[in-house]
Amino acid sequence: MTVYVDDMRAKFGRMVMCHMIADTDVELHAMAARIGVARKWHQAPPKHDSHYDIALSKRAAAVAAGAVEITWRQTGAMVMRRRITGELGPQADAIDWQTKHFAKRREAAQHGQVT
Secondary structure: OOEEEOOOOEEEOOEEEEEEEEOOHHHHHHHHHHHOOOHHHEEOOOOOOOEEEEEHHHHHHHHHOOOEEOOHHHHHHHHHHHHHHOOOOOHHHHHHHHHHHHHHHHHHHHOOOOO
8 A cells, every 4th residue: 555645736815735635545544644634625526536735845744754746747647547447546547547448538538449
């Protein structure tokens, strides 16, 4: 089980934010508590997109506590995979998985199949 932080840099007021995701919500909330992020900042839209937007200072604390650094593109691909399969899967092949998934969808659409 793993917690991940990405390299997104989105401004939110005076802060710069990134995403923190995890294989499970239990792990995600445990890391948030460990680095001092209040549970009220948890975001859980429909379809398994559970995450926290955290300030860069909290990102550094998460990395120090064992979180794995990933790119924002990997985050997007991993979240997409979780929506489809129920699991984030490994970060190492996330973008490749996403590319193959889109290729399969295009091929199915060309043959009139619904995916």
